[in-house]
């Protein structure tokens with residue numbers, strides 16, 4: 001855990017160091033800016049609860065998880081911009097019914113006052129979910145977050161039947177935490193998503209965390225369905241590799257899907273630095289063109305930036 005003194009130091013010269021590390025990464029890769037499709041901004045009360053949950057290493061987390069960027073919103077925005085992130089999201093998600101609409105209102109307001117944030121919305125398996133999604137689309141949502149692990153609902157729940165149809169028709173990307181990491185819940189894993197894609201083959205589903213730990217199975221879904229993308233969030237970091245190492249023999253498949261992999265990081269809720277996430281992607285050896293596509297071009301194309 002970081003002490004108050006270390007925190008003060010880190011925000012000073014050490015933070016400058018990190019900015020330089022990220023700039024050096026961008027130089028090596030040959031991109032001026034980054035697009036990060038998986039970052040969390042949410043109402044303060046909710047973020048405080050999420051942080052408290054991480055602090056307590058709650059059952060859905062399963063291990064100590066010190067938050068590196070525990071700062072107020074303005075400072076977190078300045079940090080991301082300082083890393084050269086030109087576009088990011090405000091991933092937020094309900095853990096129970098009755099929350100989605102107010103979260104979406106907060107997020108619409110956040111996007112309105114944060115021009116570099118891709119307007120993000122969410123939904124839960126509950127009556128009226130399609131109305132929440134339609135309303136969010138009308139508000140201008142450009143990306144959705146679906147949290148199967150925390151929400152603990154079946155993506156094939158009949159309550160979501162019209163919702164997925166609407167999202168598939170709109171062609172809006174849905175970043176979905178559907179892998180069984182860090183801890184499996186009732187509906188995580190490739191099975192339910194395979195069933196969903198069989199019904200909605202054109203859905204633009206972004207598998208968060210590269211599908212960790214079921215990497216190979218989710219890669220197979222991306223190979224089968226052109227609309228499926230993957231985000232890199234936490235993948236290859238020392239933290240993730242300890243419990244859920246990416247299978248090295250699957251690297252060529254990840255290379256082949258190079259136009260459908262998107263940089264994601266989970267900023268600010270990460271137990272390591274942003275630079276570490278970028279550097280570990282580089283250590284895959286997948287090469288500069290792959291990194292350039294993943295860290296900037298694919299996201300820019302997907303969102304028409």
Ligand SMILES: [Zn+2]
Pocket residue numbers: 038040091233266
């Ligand atoms: Zn996340």
